[in-house]
Amino acid sequence: MTTLPHINQTHIPHPENLTREIALRERHKSLMLRAWILAGLFFMALPGTLLGFSNLMAIATHHGLGALRPHGYRAMCTPRSLAGSAASSSE
Incomplete structure (x- = not known):
């Protein structure tokens, strides 16, 4: 019966390639973060704005102007203050 090691042994790069591998890993993380942020903005803006x-x-x-009452609509079109000022200016 074989036993599995409790600690996974990771690949230790050669010191000459260490900087290059770190730079590649950080670039990959940066691209993943950008994609995550852009996806979040897209799925926030699309439903929130367009829909x-x-x-x-x-x-x-659907509601339109049918919800307004006829006498309320007429009162909005010709307010008494305007009708009164027009009558006083003609005298």
Whole structure:
């Protein structure tokens, strides 16, 4: 029966290649971090911006101006303050 070592033996590079291997490993980590950040920004911006905007537009077209009451709409179009100022300026 064989036993497995508790500690995995890692490859120890030659001192001449050590700097090169460290630089390659750090570059790989940097690229992975960039990809992770860009993926996070993409999946945050797409649903939050594009889908949210289209949802608001759909709600706005669904409700439209039909939700306004007729007398409220007329009051918004011709406010009494404007009608009163026009009458006083003509006198």
